[in-house]
Amino acid sequence: MPFPTDFLWGAALAANQCEGAWNEGGKGPSVADHLTAGSRTQPRRFVEDLDLDDYFPSHTGVDFYHRFEEDIALFGQIGLKCLRLSIAWSRIFPNGDDAQPNEEGLAFYDRVFTLCRENNITPLVTLSHFEMPYHLVTAYNGFADRRVIDLFVRYAETCFTRYRGLVTHWLTFNEINFGTLSAGRLIGLGLRSAAQADYFFGTGDETEQYQALHHVFLASAKAVIAGHRIDSANQIGCMIANGLSYPLTPQPEDVLATQQRTDWFNHFCGDVHVRGAYPSFAKAKLAKMGVTLDLASEDEATLLAGKVDFYSFSYYSSSCLAAEAGETSEANLLAGQKNPYLETSAWGWQIDPIGLRVTLNRLYQRYQVPLLVVENGLGAVDELKNGVVDDLYRIDYLRVHIKAMHDAIVEDGVDLMGYTMWTALDLISAGTGEMAKRYGLIYVDRDDSGHGSLARTPKASAAWYSDVIATNGASA
Numbered sequence: 507m508p509f510p511t512d513f514l515w516g517a518a519l520a521a522n523q524c525e526g527a528w529n530e531g532g533k534g535p536s537v538a539d540h541l542t543a544g545s546r547t548q549p550r551r552f553v554e555d556l557d558l559d560d561y562f563p564s565h566t567g568v569d570f571y572h573r574f575e576e577d578i579a580l581f582g583q584i585g586l587k588c589l590r591l592s593i594a595w596s597r598i599f600p601n602g603d604d605a606q607p608n609e610e611g612l613a614f615y616d617r618v619f620t621l622c623r624e625n626n627i628t629p630l631v632t633l634s635h636f637e638m639p640y641h642l643v644t645a646y647n648g649f650a651d652r653r654v655i656d657l658f659v660r661y662a663e664t665c666f667t668r669y670r671g672l673v674t675h676w677l678t679f680n681e682i683n684f685g686t687l688s689a690g691r692l693i694g695l696g697l698r699s700a701a702q703a704d705y706f707f708g709t710g711d712e713t714e715q716y717q718a719l720h721h722v723f724l725a726s727a728k729a730v731i732a733g734h735r736i737d738s739a740n741q742i743g744c745m746i747a748n749g750l751s752y753p754l755t756p757q758p759e760d761v762l763a764t765q766q767r768t769d770w771f772n773h774f775c776g777d778v779h780v781r782g783a784y785p786s787f788a789k790a791k792l793a794k795m796g797v798t799l800d801l802a803s804e805d806e807a808t809l810l811a812g813k814v815d816f817y818s819f820s821y822y823s824s825s826c827l828a829a830e831a832g833e834t835s836e837a838n839l840l841a842g843q844k845n846p847y848l849e850t851s852a853w854g855w856q857i858d859p860i861g862l863r864v865t866l867n868r869l870y871q872r873y874q875v876p877l878l879v880v881e882n883g884l885g886a887v888d889e890l891k892n893g894v895v896d897d898l899y900r901i902d903y904l905r906v907h908i909k910a911m912h913d914a915i916v917e918d919g920v921d922l923m924g925y926t927m928w929t930a931l932d933l934i935s936a937g938t939g940e941m942a943k944r945y946g947l948i949y950v951d952r953d954d955s956g957h958g959s960l961a962r963t964p965k966a967s968a969a970w971y972s973d974v975i976a977t978n979g980a981s982a
């Protein structure tokens with residue numbers, strides 16, 4: 507399988523899902539630290555008062571904060587060429603608006619990135635992965651307040667400056683569309699109203715929501731501009747949750763509904779990041795909603811100057827769409843109607859490797875910038891038996907998605923930089939807060955109540971992926 511020789515074979519993590527140590531080393535609480543555990547049927551809850559007896563899985567995560575040396579050594583043994591991970595914003599600026607960054611937090615990531623380099627692993631760093639300092643929610647109403655743009659940019663500049671030479675691959679906002687358009691008004695925008703409602707699907711004032719999103723776009727663009735200024739070697743990308751939808755039937759109404767949802771959910775944020783301007787359909791839809799944005803005179807120029815260098819995305823599943831509601835599939839907010847041709851995961855996510863090839867083609871044809879798949883994997887119940895996790899189902903999942911990437915590169919001419927599967931090691935599920943929903947190459951002994959030794963055991967998929975990397979995809 508001829509993948510490009512410099513293809514970034516890797517795996518991914520996110521700070522709030524793996525680090526733990528939520529109040530150690532000077533770290534302040536983030537929005538993620540206020541979320542309880544949930545399950546497939548029981549949504550996570552937002553809790554304001556952290557003294558309650560609830561269990562908050564991010565507080566301990568899988569203890570990456572204390573075990574990163576062991577973990578990165580294991581990643582090195584697997585042969586990962588790239589590790590995608592995020593910096594917890596509130597480890598660097600505990601309140602988000604502190605006068606000075608927290609040296610202990612900065613030093614922690616010095617050690618993490620240095621160790622990656624020593625293991626020949628390229629760090630790919632997400633600046634914001636659903637981890638806004640909670641103080642910015644209570645004191646500013648998150649990104650609804652224009653001042654938070656500069657607070658984010660100061661944080662980004664601090665990271666670009668401190669890790670100059672160690673990190674050259676960056677992402678600004680994880681799944682910006684997921685975290686802002688519908689489900690994530692707390693995790694993506696930090697809106698107070700979202701904290702008070704059901705954090706996941708709570709609705710609120712649309713003008714506030716899209717004004718906050720506008721500020722996130724500006725924060726990303728300004729970070730890109732700063733990152734290029736601080737180190738011309740920096741490559742900075744966006745990160746979009748890909749929600750691939752097929753029309754349920756050839757009925758034109760279904761086709762139109764699918765196109766409209768794709769434009770809104772997938773292309774709106776991507777277009778602003780890659781093309782540096784709001785697409786016409788978004789302007790029209792906002793106007794139809796009665797949303798008038800408060801725009802500063804320089805905003806247009808900022809968005810244009812802050813275009814990203816590459817486009818990264820997560821891809822897990824696809825669904826069908828019809829103009830009329832029908833039986834739905836799951837998969838966070840990417841849910842649509844069931845596709846009779848696809849199998850589902852134990853959490854109801856439809857598995858569609860060909861959809862990844864379709865997505866890669868559509869994105870490359872639309873944007874003509876290098877692409878990077880930064881999340882793709884199978885959430886499954888794994889069992890450790892006699893010291894072994896035989897996760898053949900995960901190998902099957904990864905194999906067919908790798909084949910889809912191969913075909914997109916070789917047969918369709920797509921420029922794909924790399925693949926960081928989700929995840930390098932088991933961690934807390936973002937959607938459900940469970941440990942039971944495991945994605946990792948490495949098993950972590952931890953259960954849904956926070957019990958377990960936290961011991962690490964590489965799974966069968968780790969050995970398999972190690973061969974895939976060593977053969978540059980040929981053995982997949």
Ligand code: BG6
Binds near residue numbers: 520838928
């Ligand atoms: C993406 C997020 O939405 O999907 C990750 O960027 C998340 O943080 C991943 O973990 C898988 O979703 P879940 O809900 O199964 O953890």
